[in-house]
Amino acid sequence: MKYLNLGTQLSQASQLVLGCMRMADCSPEEVVAVLQGTQELGINFYDHSDVYAAGQAESSFARGLREAKISRDKVLIQSKCGLRDVYTNYHFDFSRDYIISSVEASLKRLETDYLDVLLLHRPDALVEPEEVGEAFESLHQAGKVRYFGVSNQNPYQIELLQKSVKQPLIINQLQFGPAHTPMLDQGLNANMLNSFAVNRDGGVLDYCRLHNITIQPWSPFQVDLSQGLFIKHPKYSQLTKKLEEVAADYGVSLEAMVIAWILRHPAKMQPIIGSMNPKRIASMAQAFEIQLSRADWYQIYKSAGNPLP
Numbered sequence: 001m002k003y004l005n006l007g008t009q010l011s012q013a014s015q016l017v018l019g020c021m022r023m024a025d026c027s028p029e030e031v032v033a034v035l036q037g038t039q040e041l042g043i044n045f046y047d048h049s050d051v052y053a054a055g056q057a058e059s060s061f062a063r064g065l066r067e068a069k070i071s072r073d074k075v076l077i078q079s080k081c082g083l084r085d086v087y088t089n090y091h092f093d094f095s096r097d098y099i100i101s102s103v104e105a106s107l108k109r110l111e112t113d114y115l116d117v118l119l120l121h122r123p124d125a126l127v128e129p130e131e132v133g134e135a136f137e138s139l140h141q142a143g144k145v146r147y148f149g150v151s152n153q154n155p156y157q158i159e160l161l162q163k164s165v166k167q168p169l170i171i172n173q174l175q176f177g178p179a180h181t182p183m184l185d186q187g188l189n190a191n192m193l194n195s196f197a198v199n200r201d202g203g204v205l206d207y208c209r210l211h212n213i214t215i216q217p218w219s220p221f222q223v224d225l226s227q228g229l230f231i232k233h234p235k236y237s238q239l240t241k242k243l244e245e246v247a248a249d250y251g252v253s254l255e256a257m258v259i260a261w262i263l264r265h266p267a268k269m270q271p272i273i274g275s276m277n278p279k280r281i282a283s284m285a286q287a288f289e290i291q292l293s294r295a296d297w298y299q300i301y302k303s304a305g306n307p308l309p
């Protein structure tokens with residue numbers, strides 16, 4: 001395993017993160033197995049949200065840590081807030097009181113006094129940055145949150161928040177993987193007239209690199225949350241074939257090749273995997289044993305249907 005300094009602030013964070021969105025679907029024994037398995041691999045960073053399985057993912061995780069006898073100082077816990085009434089009247093809420101009450105509830109479910117990182121889950125069009133600043137300051141002063149970041153936000157949204165938030169925003173969680181590359185496409189096609197040149201996220205990749213914001217790619221194996229795994233998707237059969245070929249050349253699993261492809265980018269990203277299968281997770285960790293060549297990295301990119309200008 002490799003370890004990163006996130007945003008130059010938070011040290012010793014494993015470069016592979018276990019995302020806990022699907023944890024509430026597991027039995028207590030399966031949760032213990034996945035937590036023990038990740039710890040043995042050196043994974044110490046766990047991603048949550050207050051909305052995953054309506055909070056049950058956080059509760060399952062806390063119970064799993066207790067049963068596996070893994071102490072709080074062996075894990076870095078990140079959670080998110082800002083999505084509201086997901087199952088009844090879905091909307092976003094970055095108001096001061098809602099942020100604070102969400103964190104209080106997460107801390108209770110996670111059976112801990114503090115979060116290592118709090119992220120704002122998705123942009124709130126009605127955001128009042130001063131309120132976010134007040135909420136973060138209050139949580140930080142109380143020792144309830146050590147570091148802060150965002151998810152799915154573009155550079156100007158981050159700048160707007162940062163104007164009123166005293167603490168540096170050190171993480172931006174964004175969807176990224178071989179089957180989801182808009183943040184690469186626009187840079188590669190700069191000044192072209194094709195649709196790949198469309199700037200969908202304000203140059204977020206370069207912005208994050210410039211400002212020491214760690215990108216956490218979410219759902220690296222999914223086309224998106226509704227279309228499922230790209231490995232099984234007919235549109236991505238060429239990509240899967242190419243990944244299998246290159247993986248065989250390097251002597252690793254296809255899953256490891258997906259992670260190796262993300263790690264090869266010099267932005268030092270911190271991919272968030274969602275597998276609850278300890279064997280699969282172990283096979284992904286093979287990614288740290290190899291270094292993809294430029295040519296192979298571009299071959300994989302092109303095989304997903306991305307032309308080079």
Ligand SMILES: NC(=O)c1ccc[n+]([C@@H]2O[C@H](COP(=O)([O-])OP(=O)(O)OC[C@H]3O[C@@H](n4cnc5c(N)ncnc54)[C@H](OP(=O)(O)O)[C@@H]3O)[C@@H](O)[C@H]2O)c1
Binds near residue numbers: 231
């Ligand atoms: N910020 C956001 O907006 C946002 C949105 C979505 C997710 N996230 C975060 O990202 C994390 C990861 O998301 P995800 O679960 O969609 O990630 P993923 O790693 O792309 O997908 C994992 C899922 O795919 C399944 N799978 C089946 N075959 C697989 C294979 N060959 N290789 C890998 N996975 C395979 C896994 O099943 P098995 O368990 O059987 O392996 C698991 O259910 C979440 O837990 C959450 O923390 C953030």
